[in-house]
Amino acid sequence: MDGPQAVFGLEKGMTGFRDRxxxxxxxxDLTVCRTSWYAAARAARGGHVGDFWEREYPQNFHLATITDRDGRHFLQFHAHWPLVAFAADRRYQYSDAFREPPDWSAVLADAGFVVLSVAQLHAPLAECDTSALSDAELRQIRHWRPKTQGALLFNAWD
Incomplete structure (x- = not known):
């Protein structure tokens, strides 16, 4: 997916910020995240669950690992929206270390998550429709200056 197809509708609150x-x-729901994580590991060739880290302020995502024949996968579960991204490693926040979802990630989509592609995550924020975001979110964007949709969605802004 490139260009406009890579961009999806940003909704109010997707940054993890709101006005008071x-x-x-x-x-x-953490139970849904964990259940889906285990289901994804079962669907992976030789998959095994690893660690699951619940979000810690100021992060707006939970992080989990699955190891399969292709190595270790880091799954980011957005804390507020049913979004999932895959990354190359464990980081405090993400801007560019995203990976394409493996084939077995379809299990996560079946569980109701939107599994994001690298094209979606690397889509320039300048091409994204931010009109639904709140004033508080727009202030944070001006402050933190994320360059991509992925950096906006999976952040550790405070």
């Missing part, structure tokens, strides 16, 4: 007067952000 806004309603609380939705939360991704």
């Amino acid at each position: 007067h806004d309603r609380p952000l939705p939360g991704t």
Whole structure:
């Protein structure tokens, strides 16, 4: 996916920020994340679950690992929206270390997650429609200056 196809609709709260007067952000159910993580490991050739790290402030994502015949995969579960990305390694926040989802990630999509491709995650933020984001989120974007959609979605801004 390149260009406009790589960009999907950003919704209010996807940065993990809100104005103090806004309603609380939705939360991704940890039980669903963990159940899907185990299902994905079962679907992977020789897959085994590894570690699962619940988000710690200021991160807006949970991180989990699955090891299969192709090596170790780092899964990022967005803390507020049913989004999943794959990364090359464990980081505090992400901007460019994303990987293409393995074939077995279809199990995550079947569980209701949107599994993001590298093209989607590396899509320039300048090409993204940010009109649905709140003023608080737009202020954070101006402050932190993420260059890509992935850097906006999986961040550790405070």
